[in-house]
Amino acid sequence: xxxxxxxxxxxxxxSFFAVxxxxxxxxxxxxxxxxxxxxxxxxxxxxxxxxxxxYDVLHTQGRDWIVDDLKDLMRQRGLIE
Numbered sequence: 001x002x003x004x005x006x007x008x009x010x011x012x013x014x015s016f017f018a019v020x021x022x023x024x025x026x027x028x029x030x031x032x033x034x035x036x037x038x039x040x041x042x043x044x045x046x047x048x049x050x051x052x053x054x055y056d057v058l059h060t061q062g063r064d065w066i067v068d069d070l071k072d073l074m075r076q077r078g079l080i081e
Contacts, residue, residue: 010052014055022040025070
C-alpha cells in the first residue's frame with residue numbers, strides 16, 4: 001500500500017509547490033512523478049519533514065536551486081547517487 005503524505009491540511013500554495021517539486025525532480029532525474037513521490041513519501045520523509053514545512057523559504061528560490069537542494073538531500077538519504 002502506498003503511503004500518503006501526513007499533510008492533509010496543506011494550503012493550496014503548499015500543495016502546488018509540492019507537485020512542482022515532484023515534477024521538476026522527475027524531469028531532472030528522468031523518472032516518473034509517481035516514482036519521485038514514492039521516494040519522497042514512502043522511502044523518506046522529505047515531503048512531510050522538509051518540502052512542506054520549509055515552503056516559506058524554499059518557494060522563494062529558483063527552479064534549479066530547488067532541484068539541486070532536493071537532490072542533495074535525496075543523496076544524503078541514500079535515495080539517489
